[in-house]
Amino acid sequence: MExxxxxxxxxxxxxxEAVFLQGHEQQSIIQRRITEWLILARIQFTIIREAWVWxxxxxxxxxxxxxxxxxxxxxxxxPAVMTRIITGNMLFGLIVxxxxxxxxxxxxxxxxxxxxxYSSLPxxxxxxxxxxxxxxxxxxxxxxxxxxxxxxxxxxxxxHYSWGLVPVLLLTVFSxxxxxxxxxxxxxxHQLTNMLVQALMMFISFLTPVMVDMDxxxxxxxxxxxxxxxxxxxxxxxEVLISGWSxxxxxNTLVLLLFSLISIILILKKVDxxxxx
Amino acid sequence: xxxxxxxxxxxNKTYKKGKVVANQNISFDVQQGEILGLLGPNGAGKSxxxxxxxxHLAPTSGSVRYKGTSVQTQTKRVAQEVAYYSxxxxxxxxxxxxxxxxxxxxxxxxxxxxxxxxxxxxxxxFGMLDLRHKLLKNVSGGQKRLIGIGTCLIGFSPVMILDExxxxxxxxxxxxxxxxxxxxxxxxVTVILVTHNVLEAEQVVxxxxxxxxGKLLAIDHVGVLKQRVDQRMKLEITTSFGESxxxxxxxxxxxQWTKTxxxxxxxxxxxxxxxxxxxxxxxxxxxxxxxxxxxxxxEDVYFHIDDDQDKPAKTEVV
Numbered sequence: 174m175e176x177x178x179x180x181x182x183x184x185x186x187x188x189x190e191a192v193f194l195q196g197h198e199q200q201s202i203i204q205r206r207i208t209e210w211l212i213l214a215r216i217q218f219t220i221i222r223e224a225w226v227w228x229x230x231x232x233x234x235x236x237x238x239x240x241x242x243x244x245x246x247x248x249x250x251x252p253a254v255m256t257r258i259i260t261g262n263m264l265f266g267l268i269v270x271x272x273x274x275x276x277x278x279x280x281x282x283x284x285x286x287x288x289x290x291y292s293s294l295p296x297x298x299x300x301x302x303x304x305x306x307x308x309x310x311x312x313x314x315x316x317x318x319x320x321x322x323x324x325x326x327x328x329x330x331x332x333h334y335s336w337g338l339v340p341v342l343l344l345t346v347f348s349x350x351x352x353x354x355x356x357x358x359x360x361x362x363h364q365l366t367n368m369l370v371q372a373l374m375m376f377i378s379f380l381t382p383v384m385v386d387m388d389x390x391x392x393x394x395x396x397x398x399x400x401x402x403x404x405x406x407x408x409x410x411x412e413v414l415i416s417g418w419s420x421x422x423x424x425n426t427l428v429l430l431l432f433s434l435i436s437i438i439l440i441l442k443k444v445d446x447x448x449x450x
Numbered sequence: 451x452x453x454x455x456x457x458x459x460x461x462n463k464t465y466k467k468g469k470v471v472a473n474q475n476i477s478f479d480v481q482q483g484e485i486l487g488l489l490g491p492n493g494a495g496k497s498x499x500x501x502x503x504x505x506h507l508a509p510t511s512g513s514v515r516y517k518g519t520s521v522q523t524q525t526k527r528v529a530q531e532v533a534y535y536s537x538x539x540x541x542x543x544x545x546x547x548x549x550x551x552x553x554x555x556x557x558x559x560x561x562x563x564x565x566x567x568x569x570x571x572x573x574x575x576f577g578m579l580d581l582r583h584k585l586l587k588n589v590s591g592g593q594k595r596l597i598g599i600g601t602c603l604i605g606f607s608p609v610m611i612l613d614e615x616x617x618x619x620x621x622x623x624x625x626x627x628x629x630x631x632x633x634x635x636x637x638x639v640t641v642i643l644v645t646h647n648v649l650e651a652e653q654v655v656x657x658x659x660x661x662x663x664g665k666l667l668a669i670d671h672v673g674v675l676k677q678r679v680d681q682r683m684k685l686e687i688t689t690s691f692g693e694s695x696x697x698x699x700x701x702x703x704x705x706q707w708t709k710t711x712x713x714x715x716x717x718x719x720x721x722x723x724x725x726x727x728x729x730x731x732x733x734x735x736x737x738x739x740x741x742x743x744x745x746x747x748x749e750d751v752y753f754h755i756d757d758d759q760d761k762p763a764k765t766e767v768v
Contacts, residue, residue: 290536294529
């Protein structure tokens with residue numbers, strides 16, 4: 174029998190556990206998860222608070238330069254062409270954030286060893302991911318607004334702002350985020366993640382009707398594009414911005430919801446962030 | 451009756467289809483309320499072992515049970531009850547020092563009031579109250595470490611696993627960390643700590659597990675392990691610059707020498723040979739600056755067990 178510290182011999186387990194519970198919040202699981210998400214979101218916000226000016230400038234750079242060059246290369250663009258270019262760019266920014274940035278961010282945190290801190294805490298994986306997503310959304314909003322303003326002020330395009338834009342916008346992001354998260358968690362190295370998401374981004378954005386019309390794509394890509402959420406996101410976004418909520422927008426939004434659910438199920442079932450096999 | 455917190459049975463961890471062995475057939479228990487020190491050189495497999503204990507790594511074979519159930523099947527519970535301090539870079543460098551502690555406390559389930567109170571108390575203990583609004587990335591390495599340890603202390607987890615908690619800390623801060631660990635242990639917290647600082651750990655740990663080359667070489671109470679070398683004395687010599695190898699050769703009759711520094715060597719000798727050893731030192735006119743002959747401490751036990759591992763006939767594998 175091994176020696177036991179005298180002070181520990183009389184230790185009463187229940188009393189001891191009561192000490193550990195002191196100061197702990199008595200909440201329902203839903204309240205607990207909301208509190209947890211808010212705290213994780215605050216942690217994510219601290220990452221951008223120190224450099225928000227630079228983040229804002231860099232976030233604006235991409236849409237501005239893209240628009241500028243497209244203007245040069247498009248001879249006498251019709252309002253329909255400009256509308257497509259602008260909405261395509263707005264959508265592109267959201268896809269970059271949901272897929273590209275999410276994969277890179279999670280992969281970077283994984284390879285930096287940051288997961289060790291988070292996975293050592295009793296927090297839900299989904300909350301961690303959605304907190305990261307919120308930061309991504311905050312960083313994408315400037316480019317989204319700037320593109321909308323440029324479209325309206327410089328090219329005279331009248332966008333239709335309705336509440337329907339909110340679910341379309343959020344579901345666009347959610348529908349692609351699962352892919353980003355899976356790549357980020359799986360990534361054997363950060364370099365590989367970067368290469369993979371760049372390739373995937375090009376494929377999804379330029380070989381599906383995000384920047385071009387569906388009928389401009391080769392037949393095989395037209396069929397192929399139906400399996401990507403970006404096709405439905407492009408349809409829904411364009412229509413809700415130009416003519417507002419409609420049956421077609423509702424249908425595309427429903428498909429995006431389905432993709433989002435698949436995305437979240439994939440995260441819940443396929444990503445084990447605590448245990449490395 | 452003490453409760454078992456951890457039970458490890460025949461834990462093996464290998465990589466590259468078994469070509470790289472990190473842990474080999476490790477079995478031991480951790481009892482509630484004890485402080486267990488894991489000692490071993492760099493690359494011995496200590497960190498791999500504790501990663502399996504917190505559920506961040508799955509063993510290749512064998513089982514790691516926390517309170518009777520496999521860690522792998524209850525990672526959330528383990529995260530709830532076990533505070534883990536790793537050597538990984540800090541994930542919270544964009545936070546202010548108080549935020550790192552406060553947010554961790556909140557994520558451990560503390561109320562706002564309790565999290566704030568405990569944050570203040572810890573910052574005060576660390577002597578960092580005036581640095582509370584400083585970003586973690588802008589404080590010193592030692593202060594970052596303290597905040598990292600603070601994230602384990604906040605929220606009173608019943609078990610703490612600390613991977614080299616005193617690394618990079620100055621002596622005063624090291625003392626503070628050992629004091630905090632002992633305080634928590636007196637409140638009933640079970641502590642498992644990995645450390646290289648054998649001498650300081652000796653004052654704190656109840657039991658010691660010596661790990662090297664992925665194997666558990668010995669595990670017992672400090673006193674019991676010390677009995678293994680109780681009939682011996684530690685002879686430690688500081689030689690003139692660059693002369694340690696020569697001195698080792700000249701005194702090879704006294705035993706197997708271990709280099710402990712640039713010009714420092716040591717060996718364990720039988721007590722009855724002490725006067726013979728002194729005679730050797732004084733008569734041979736060796737380039738020796740200083741020597742001491744003292745009873746062995748935990749560090750010597752560690753070296754003794756570690757040295758024995760290289761001699762298969764004498765190896766005592768637990």
